[in-house]
Amino acid sequence: MGRSPCCEKAHMNKGAWTKEEDDRLIAYIRAHGEGCWRSLPKAAGLLRCGKSCRLRWINYLRPDLKRGNFTEEEDELIIKLHSLLGNKWSLIAGRLPGRTDNEIKNYWNTHIRRKLLNRGIDPSTHRPINELPASTGEPVTNISFSSAAAMVSRVQHQEKKADNAEGFKIKLEEKNPAHQEQCPDLNLELRISPPHQTQYPQADQPMKSGGRNHLCFVCSLGLQNSKECSCNISGGRGSGASSSYDFLGLKTGVLDYRSLEMK
DNA sequence: AAGGCGAACAACCGCTCCACT
DNA sequence: CAGTGGAGCGGTTGTTCGCCT
Numbered sequence: 001m002g003r004s005p006c007c008e009k010a011h012m013n014k015g016a017w018t019k020e021e022d023d024r025l026i027a028y029i030r031a032h033g034e035g036c037w038r039s040l041p042k043a044a045g046l047l048r049c050g051k052s053c054r055l056r057w058i059n060y061l062r063p064d065l066k067r068g069n070f071t072e073e074e075d076e077l078i079i080k081l082h083s084l085l086g087n088k089w090s091l092i093a094g095r096l097p098g099r100t101d102n103e104i105k106n107y108w109n110t111h112i113r114r115k116l117l118n119r120g121i122d123p124s125t126h127r128p129i130n131e132l133p134a135s136t137g138e139p140v141t142n143i144s145f146s147s148a149a150a151m152v153s154r155v156q157h158q159e160k161k162a163d164n165a166e167g168f169k170i171k172l173e174e175k176n177p178a179h180q181e182q183c184p185d186l187n188l189e190l191r192i193s194p195p196h197q198t199q200y201p202q203a204d205q206p207m208k209s210g211g212r213n214h215l216c217f218v219c220s221l222g223l224q225n226s227k228e229c230s231c232n233i234s235g236g237r238g239s240g241a242s243s244s245y246d247f248l249g250l251k252t253g254v255l256d257y258r259s260l261e262m263k
Numbered sequence: 264a265a266g267g268c269g270a271a272c273a274a275c276c277g278c279t280c281c282a283c284t
Numbered sequence: 285c286a287g288t289g290g291a292g293c294g295g296t297t298g299t300t301c302g303c304c305t
Contacts, residue, residue: 015275
């Protein structure tokens, strides 16, 4: 039994939005706020898919959007955030007021990629292009922190494909001089940290499986048995104070991945 | 002036996550 | 606990625009 489509596609408009459609959408959201996108088109008298309405509003019509060219500062910030987060456009957008994930994604693909390539930097790894990749099919044995976000998705993807993660050993660099070299002045007042203690599973509150906000970050890397694991019930969690938590050896880390989830 | 081409950007599509029942 | 639906995300495609020949 498949799920129903998000909208009746047969009688829906597609393609570029007209001024009238924009006006209708703006007027409706001004009057009623951002509610249920699925029912919004009908209520607003639009022959559009709810997803299309949401996208149009978020990426184009929202009053707080900053239209216009990206500044040099924004460029550099995007590059630094991308080196930390990978293609997490929504998270990157969260640190750039007035910019949308779609806008940043497009800007990255059209401008910044080329800019980095001209600098001799691989836009996906943020390493010099002539630097050979660490692996060509061999098990990954060493990954940089700068690829952490991409790594998480790779690990999660791998976990889905095969329960047996043997051979996938991760040696995280205690510090990443290369990365610090790339971003010597990066201080976004961010911090990579484990989930708050209140989110850790208690004896009578088993962790919700699959919940991305509840899984220990180390566990999400497939390192459940690691001493770094902060949700290891049987092994004890030590003091558990997040302020003293030495996540991945980055006690002084400044990136709080959770805090980036602003949207 | 017209056509080719690439860049830029808007929009769509498919998928995942998560709250709710 | 499983099923379902809404919302959001990231990749990709389609369209428009401007430059060049």
